[in-house]
Amino acid sequence: MRAFVYIGLLLMGFACQPVREDGNRATYDTMTHPVATDTLIAAEPEPAPATPVVDTALLRLSRFYAGLPQYDSNHYAPLERENAWLDFHYAMQLNWELMDSLRKMSAWQKETLSPAYGDSQVVFYPFSGPDFLHMHRLFPDASEYIMAALEPIVELPK
Structure with missing residues:
Protein backbone atom coordinates (compact mmCIF):
# COMPACT_ATOMS: atom_id res chain seq x y z
CA MET A 1 0.00 0.00 0.00
CA ARG A 2 2.83 2.37 0.85
CA ALA A 3 4.44 1.76 -2.50
CA PHE A 4 1.26 2.93 -4.26
CA VAL A 5 1.25 6.15 -2.23
CA TYR A 6 4.91 6.88 -3.10
CA ILE A 7 4.36 6.09 -6.77
CA GLY A 8 1.22 8.26 -6.79
CA LEU A 9 3.10 11.18 -5.22
CA LEU A 10 5.94 10.76 -7.70
CA LEU A 11 3.56 10.75 -10.67
CA MET A 12 1.66 13.74 -9.31
CA GLY A 13 4.92 15.65 -8.83
CA PHE A 14 6.02 14.80 -12.35
CA ALA A 15 2.64 15.80 -13.78
CA CYS A 16 2.72 19.18 -12.02
CA GLN A 17 5.91 20.34 -13.71
CA PRO A 18 5.38 23.25 -16.11
CA VAL A 19 5.24 22.50 -19.82
CA ARG A 20 6.28 24.98 -22.51
CA GLU A 21 4.13 25.68 -25.57
CA ASP A 22 6.22 23.32 -27.71
CA GLY A 23 5.27 20.42 -25.41
CA ASN A 24 8.68 20.01 -23.77
CA ARG A 25 9.11 20.21 -20.03
CA ALA A 26 10.23 23.63 -18.84
CA THR A 27 13.30 23.96 -16.69
CA TYR A 28 13.68 26.56 -14.00
CA ASP A 29 16.00 28.53 -16.30
CA THR A 30 13.41 28.71 -19.09
CA MET A 31 10.31 29.44 -17.00
CA THR A 32 8.78 32.87 -17.05
CA HIS A 33 6.60 34.19 -14.30
CA PRO A 34 4.08 36.77 -15.46
CA VAL A 35 3.34 39.52 -12.97
CA ALA A 36 0.01 41.28 -12.85
CA THR A 37 0.49 44.97 -13.53
CA ASP A 38 -1.91 45.95 -10.78
CA THR A 39 0.37 44.36 -8.17
CA LEU A 40 3.49 46.37 -9.01
CA ILE A 41 4.69 48.65 -6.24
CA ALA A 42 6.03 52.07 -7.11
CA ALA A 43 9.65 52.57 -6.15
CA GLU A 44 10.23 55.01 -3.34
CA PRO A 45 12.19 58.09 -4.36
CA GLU A 46 15.72 58.22 -3.04
CA PRO A 47 16.17 60.62 -0.15
CA ALA A 48 18.17 63.75 -0.83
CA PRO A 49 21.79 63.48 0.34
CA ALA A 50 22.33 64.91 3.79
CA THR A 51 24.12 68.22 4.02
CA PRO A 52 27.19 67.81 6.23
CA VAL A 53 27.18 69.83 9.41
CA VAL A 54 30.38 71.81 9.88
CA ASP A 55 31.42 72.70 13.40
CA THR A 56 33.09 76.03 12.69
CA ALA A 57 34.44 76.40 16.23
CA LEU A 58 36.23 73.06 15.99
CA LEU A 59 37.41 73.80 12.45
CA ARG A 60 38.93 77.10 13.58
CA LEU A 61 40.65 75.46 16.54
CA SER A 62 41.97 72.64 14.33
CA ARG A 63 43.41 75.08 11.82
CA PHE A 64 45.05 77.04 14.64
CA TYR A 65 46.64 73.87 16.11
CA ALA A 66 47.77 72.74 12.66
CA GLY A 67 49.54 76.02 11.98
CA LEU A 68 47.15 76.85 9.14
CA PRO A 69 45.77 80.37 8.72
CA GLN A 70 42.09 80.96 9.47
CA TYR A 71 39.52 81.24 6.70
CA ASP A 72 37.89 84.25 8.30
CA SER A 73 38.51 86.81 10.99
CA ASN A 74 37.84 85.31 14.42
CA HIS A 75 39.31 85.26 17.92
CA TYR A 76 42.37 83.25 16.73
CA ALA A 77 43.38 85.94 14.23
CA PRO A 78 45.21 88.13 16.79
CA LEU A 79 47.11 85.07 18.06
CA GLU A 80 48.22 84.25 14.52
CA ARG A 81 50.05 87.55 14.32
CA GLU A 82 52.26 86.72 17.30
CA ASN A 83 55.84 85.63 16.64
CA ALA A 84 55.40 82.32 18.47
CA TRP A 85 52.52 81.26 16.22
CA LEU A 86 54.30 82.50 13.09
CA ASP A 87 57.37 80.42 14.03
CA PHE A 88 55.08 77.44 14.61
CA HIS A 89 53.36 78.05 11.26
CA TYR A 90 56.68 78.02 9.36
CA ALA A 91 57.87 74.93 11.26
CA MET A 92 54.66 73.12 10.33
CA GLN A 93 55.09 74.11 6.68
CA LEU A 94 58.58 72.57 6.72
CA ASN A 95 57.20 69.43 8.37
CA TRP A 96 54.57 69.05 5.66
CA GLU A 97 57.26 69.40 3.01
CA LEU A 98 59.25 66.66 4.75
CA MET A 99 56.14 64.49 4.79
CA ASP A 100 56.12 64.71 1.04
CA SER A 101 59.21 62.53 1.17
CA LEU A 102 56.89 59.61 1.93
CA ARG A 103 56.44 59.04 -1.78
CA LYS A 104 57.51 55.40 -1.45
CA MET A 105 54.51 54.76 0.78
CA SER A 106 52.24 56.49 -1.70
CA ALA A 107 53.61 54.42 -4.57
CA TRP A 108 53.08 51.21 -2.58
CA GLN A 109 49.55 52.31 -1.73
CA LYS A 110 48.67 52.89 -5.38
CA GLU A 111 50.13 49.55 -6.41
CA THR A 112 48.87 47.38 -3.55
CA LEU A 113 46.08 48.92 -1.50
CA SER A 114 44.21 50.96 -4.05
CA PRO A 115 43.06 47.92 -6.08
CA ALA A 116 42.12 46.11 -2.86
CA TYR A 117 39.76 48.68 -1.39
Whole structure:
Protein backbone atom coordinates (compact mmCIF):
# COMPACT_ATOMS: atom_id res chain seq x y z
CA MET A 1 0.00 0.00 0.00
CA ARG A 2 2.83 2.37 0.85
CA ALA A 3 4.44 1.76 -2.50
CA PHE A 4 1.26 2.93 -4.26
CA VAL A 5 1.25 6.15 -2.23
CA TYR A 6 4.91 6.88 -3.10
CA ILE A 7 4.36 6.09 -6.77
CA GLY A 8 1.22 8.26 -6.79
CA LEU A 9 3.10 11.18 -5.22
CA LEU A 10 5.94 10.76 -7.70
CA LEU A 11 3.56 10.75 -10.67
CA MET A 12 1.66 13.74 -9.31
CA GLY A 13 4.92 15.65 -8.83
CA PHE A 14 6.02 14.80 -12.35
CA ALA A 15 2.64 15.80 -13.78
CA CYS A 16 2.72 19.18 -12.02
CA GLN A 17 5.91 20.34 -13.71
CA PRO A 18 5.38 23.25 -16.11
CA VAL A 19 5.24 22.50 -19.82
CA ARG A 20 6.28 24.98 -22.51
CA GLU A 21 4.13 25.68 -25.57
CA ASP A 22 6.22 23.32 -27.71
CA GLY A 23 5.27 20.42 -25.41
CA ASN A 24 8.68 20.01 -23.77
CA ARG A 25 9.11 20.21 -20.03
CA ALA A 26 10.23 23.63 -18.84
CA THR A 27 13.30 23.96 -16.69
CA TYR A 28 13.68 26.56 -14.00
CA ASP A 29 16.00 28.53 -16.30
CA THR A 30 13.41 28.71 -19.09
CA MET A 31 10.31 29.44 -17.00
CA THR A 32 8.78 32.87 -17.05
CA HIS A 33 6.60 34.19 -14.30
CA PRO A 34 4.08 36.77 -15.46
CA VAL A 35 3.34 39.52 -12.97
CA ALA A 36 0.01 41.28 -12.85
CA THR A 37 0.49 44.97 -13.53
CA ASP A 38 -1.91 45.95 -10.78
CA THR A 39 0.37 44.36 -8.17
CA LEU A 40 3.49 46.37 -9.01
CA ILE A 41 4.69 48.65 -6.24
CA ALA A 42 6.03 52.07 -7.11
CA ALA A 43 9.65 52.57 -6.15
CA GLU A 44 10.23 55.01 -3.34
CA PRO A 45 12.19 58.09 -4.36
CA GLU A 46 15.72 58.22 -3.04
CA PRO A 47 16.17 60.62 -0.15
CA ALA A 48 18.17 63.75 -0.83
CA PRO A 49 21.79 63.48 0.34
CA ALA A 50 22.33 64.91 3.79
CA THR A 51 24.12 68.22 4.02
CA PRO A 52 27.19 67.81 6.23
CA VAL A 53 27.18 69.83 9.41
CA VAL A 54 30.38 71.81 9.88
CA ASP A 55 31.42 72.70 13.40
CA THR A 56 33.09 76.03 12.69
CA ALA A 57 34.44 76.40 16.23
CA LEU A 58 36.23 73.06 15.99
CA LEU A 59 37.41 73.80 12.45
CA ARG A 60 38.93 77.10 13.58
CA LEU A 61 40.65 75.46 16.54
CA SER A 62 41.97 72.64 14.33
CA ARG A 63 43.41 75.08 11.82
CA PHE A 64 45.05 77.04 14.64
CA TYR A 65 46.64 73.87 16.11
CA ALA A 66 47.77 72.74 12.66
CA GLY A 67 49.54 76.02 11.98
CA LEU A 68 47.15 76.85 9.14
CA PRO A 69 45.77 80.37 8.72
CA GLN A 70 42.09 80.96 9.47
CA TYR A 71 39.52 81.24 6.70
CA ASP A 72 37.89 84.25 8.30
CA SER A 73 38.51 86.81 10.99
CA ASN A 74 37.84 85.31 14.42
CA HIS A 75 39.31 85.26 17.92
CA TYR A 76 42.37 83.25 16.73
CA ALA A 77 43.38 85.94 14.23
CA PRO A 78 45.21 88.13 16.79
CA LEU A 79 47.11 85.07 18.06
CA GLU A 80 48.22 84.25 14.52
CA ARG A 81 50.05 87.55 14.32
CA GLU A 82 52.26 86.72 17.30
CA ASN A 83 55.84 85.63 16.64
CA ALA A 84 55.40 82.32 18.47
CA TRP A 85 52.52 81.26 16.22
CA LEU A 86 54.30 82.50 13.09
CA ASP A 87 57.37 80.42 14.03
CA PHE A 88 55.08 77.44 14.61
CA HIS A 89 53.36 78.05 11.26
CA TYR A 90 56.68 78.02 9.36
CA ALA A 91 57.87 74.93 11.26
CA MET A 92 54.66 73.12 10.33
CA GLN A 93 55.09 74.11 6.68
CA LEU A 94 58.58 72.57 6.72
CA ASN A 95 57.20 69.43 8.37
CA TRP A 96 54.57 69.05 5.66
CA GLU A 97 57.26 69.40 3.01
CA LEU A 98 59.25 66.66 4.75
CA MET A 99 56.14 64.49 4.79
CA ASP A 100 56.12 64.71 1.04
CA SER A 101 59.21 62.53 1.17
CA LEU A 102 56.89 59.61 1.93
CA ARG A 103 56.44 59.04 -1.78
CA LYS A 104 57.51 55.40 -1.45
CA MET A 105 54.51 54.76 0.78
CA SER A 106 52.24 56.49 -1.70
CA ALA A 107 53.61 54.42 -4.57
CA TRP A 108 53.08 51.21 -2.58
CA GLN A 109 49.55 52.31 -1.73
CA LYS A 110 48.67 52.89 -5.38
CA GLU A 111 50.13 49.55 -6.41
CA THR A 112 48.87 47.38 -3.55
CA LEU A 113 46.08 48.92 -1.50
CA SER A 114 44.21 50.96 -4.05
CA PRO A 115 43.06 47.92 -6.08
CA ALA A 116 42.12 46.11 -2.86
CA TYR A 117 39.76 48.68 -1.39
CA GLY A 118 38.57 50.19 -4.65
CA ASP A 119 35.83 52.78 -4.29
CA SER A 120 35.51 52.55 -0.51
CA GLN A 121 34.70 56.00 0.80
CA VAL A 122 34.85 55.30 4.55
CA VAL A 123 38.00 54.27 6.40
CA PHE A 124 37.92 52.87 9.94
CA TYR A 125 41.38 53.29 11.44
CA PRO A 126 41.72 51.95 15.00
CA PHE A 127 45.37 53.03 15.47
CA SER A 128 44.81 56.71 14.96
CA GLY A 129 46.12 58.34 18.09
CA PRO A 130 48.90 60.51 16.73
CA ASP A 131 49.00 58.57 13.46
CA PHE A 132 46.81 60.53 11.05
CA LEU A 133 49.73 60.76 8.65
CA HIS A 134 49.90 57.05 7.77
CA MET A 135 46.14 56.67 7.57
CA HIS A 136 45.91 59.56 5.12
CA ARG A 137 48.88 58.25 3.10
CA LEU A 138 47.40 54.76 2.86
CA PHE A 139 43.82 55.88 2.15
CA PRO A 140 44.10 59.31 0.48
CA ASP A 141 40.85 59.17 -1.50
CA ALA A 142 38.47 58.42 1.35
CA SER A 143 35.73 60.93 1.97
CA GLU A 144 35.32 60.00 5.62
CA TYR A 145 37.74 58.77 8.27
CA ILE A 146 36.59 57.05 11.45
CA MET A 147 39.45 57.14 13.90
CA ALA A 148 39.77 55.40 17.27
CA ALA A 149 42.58 55.56 19.80
CA LEU A 150 43.36 54.86 23.43
CA GLU A 151 44.37 58.39 24.30
CA PRO A 152 42.05 59.99 26.84
CA ILE A 153 39.66 62.65 25.63
CA VAL A 154 40.39 66.02 27.17
CA GLU A 155 38.38 69.20 26.99
CA LEU A 156 39.39 71.53 24.19
CA PRO A 157 40.71 74.93 25.26
CA LYS A 158 38.38 77.86 24.76
